[in-house]
Amino acid sequence: MQTKGEAITIQNVKDGAVLDALSIEMQRVLKNILDPNTDKGAKRKLKLELIFSYNEENNTLSIVHKIGSTLSSIKPIQVLALIGKDIRGNVEASEILTQAGLFDKGTGKVIAISKED
Secondary structure (H helix, E strand, O other), X not given: OOOOOOOOOOOOHHHHHHHHHHXXXXXXXXXXXXOOOEOOOOOOEEEEEEEEEEOOOOOOEEEEEEXXXXXXXXXXXXXXXXXXXXXXXOEEEEEOOOOOOOEOOOOOOEOOOOOOO
16 A cells, blocks of 8 residues: 555556556466467567656646456357258258267277167
8 A cells, every 4th residue: 555655566556456456467367378268379468558748737647457368369269060941841950979088099999889769
């Protein structure tokens, strides 16, 4: 907390609100980095902008802080689907489901088949 007569610093502006907001935005960046759905090679940015303005007598100062980030977007997801018309002429599309996990990658042999009752 800033005391009377104490010089303004980035640590004490608005009782530390600038640093608190910066920390919150940094957590968003770090969370985005760990998100498995984002591009791991993408660069993220954390921006702090301080805008200073003053009155004509130069005795009152206004400081506005803007904090933001540039995050990685969600990776695109591609779906392969079959499209056609049913017997009534209505358009239909069905996703082609893969059989990943059913075959051993090294041998190509079936790993397991479970019967549904």
